[in-house]
Amino acid sequence: MKAARVLIIEPVLKHYRLSFYEQLHETLLKEGISLRVAYGDLTPGSSVANNTVLDPRIGFQVKNRWFCKRLLYQAVWPEVKEADLVIVDQALKHLNNHFLVLLSRLGLKKVAYWGHGRNRQSKEGSLAEWFKSKTLARVDWWFAYSEGTADYLLSRKVPKEIITNVQNAVDTSRFSREVEGISEKEKARLLSDLSLPKEAIVGLYCGSLYDNKRIDFLIETAVLLKKKLPSFFLLVIGDGPKENNGGPVTSQRPLIEEAARRHSWIRYLGPKFGQEKAAYFALAQAFLHPGAVGLAILDSFAAGLPFFTTDIPLHGPEIEYLRNQENGLLLPDDAGAFSEGVLEALLDEERRSKLHLGARAAGKNLTLDKMVDNFKNGVLSCLGGIA
Known part of the structure; x- marks a missing residue:
């Protein structure tokens, strides 16, 4: 009896997903299931900084064909034909998805969605979101990012028995060890390199620098904090988007570069990775993230x-991991109130x-x-007697 085959289709392969696919591949093999991951190449002019490639035994690259810079087609049909289950990102702009949903409805192919269920950053009531809501239950299975995503799917009449909450995560174990491994001597040397005093209270932002991340708000609140807390310093790690396939975005890198020129206590460090990134996290006392929350919260907790953020409707499902007053603060969307909330937490040693x-x-x-185990269980349940 041949092994069941699972195909996951991605527009590109992000660095943060590499460990997930490697681990899922090994886990499914133990269950007699073969995993293949199809992922697209980069559009000309796109950034390679956040993307990578998989071992050929696990994944393969295909040509991305973009139409009107917004609609994506990938030639993966020979692999789709061989697969017992095809898993795709729930995205209207991915043209293959519409054909796959049709195959699912006709009973010709098992197809699963993996995603948020909705775009929390899209206008409520938009045509795109309305159409997306109408297709939620037209696949064989759902791999929901989080418990909140699963609850949303249930509210839209997706049967509970075809929903798996994967608890979206990334491999932070190594990063956690790297942060814990930074010695006091290394911290002191880094403080000196940054020209920061030993008593510095450091706020950190690490992530993308585009409009929904609200770097302008971060700068405004940091200025207010500095006025009341002279020992406060802000470190910013990250880069602006260089790829624009998902719609219009605006880099806010020039904002933080200008702020760093104007304020000697703001340090813009650019993109950092691995041990170097861990060292800056080890210096910090708080992660300040007033804009749309995504996977950055996992680095913060690792x-x-x-984690300090604002009560706005732009967040991804990862905002559910924040427990207000337990592992961070969800503060009002007001620069004064946000800076005051951060200040109180930083100055109260017991609370901090x-x-x-x-x-x-x-x-x-x-x-x-946990994510890999959840995903595996969803695959097994979806395949049923095939696996």
């Missing part, structure tokens, strides 16, 4: 840093210690191992 402990506990719970 490093034991309390509690938030640190909560962040570290969350980091130990939100693991890639």
Whole structure:
């Protein structure tokens, strides 16, 4: 009896998914299931900084064909034909999805969606979101990013028995060890390199620099914090988007570069990775993230840093990992109120210690191992007698 075959189709392969696919491949093999991942090449002019490639035994690259810069077609049909289950990102702009949903409805192919269920950053009531809601239950299975995604799917009449909550995560175990491994001597040397005093209270932002991340708000609140807390310094890690296939985005890198020129206590460090990135996290006392929350919250918790954000409707499902007053703070969408909330937490040593402990506990719970196990169980349930 031949092994069941699972095909996952991605527009591109992000660095943060590499460990997930490698681990899922090994886990499914033990269950007699073969995993293949199809992922697209980069559009000319796109950034390669956040993308990678898989071992050929697990994945293969296909040509991305973009129409009107917004609609994506990938030639993966020979692999689709051989697969017992095809898993795709729930995205209207991916033309293949519409054909796959039709195959699912006709009973010719098992097809699963993997995603948020909705675009939280899209206008409510938009035609795209309306259409997306109408197709939610037209696949064989759902791999929901989070419990909140699963609840949303249930509210839209998707049967509970075809929903798997994967608890979206990335491999932060190595990053956590790297942060814990930074010695006091290394911290002191880094403070010196940055021309920061030993008593510096460091706020950190690490992530993309585009409009929904609200870097302008971050700068405004940092200025207010500095006025009340002279020992405060802000470190910013990340880069602006260089790829624009998903729609119009605006880089806010020029904003932070200008702020760093104007304010000697703001350091823009550019993109950082691995041990170097871990060292900056080890210096910080708080992760400040006033804009749309995504996977960055996992890095924050892996490093034991309390996570501070605003109560806005732009967040991804990962905002559910924030437990207000336990591992971070969900603060009003007002620069004054946000800076005051951060200030109070930073100055109250007992409260700050509690938030640190909560962040570290969350980091130990939100693991890639759990996500892989959840995903495997969903695959097994979907395949049923095939596996």
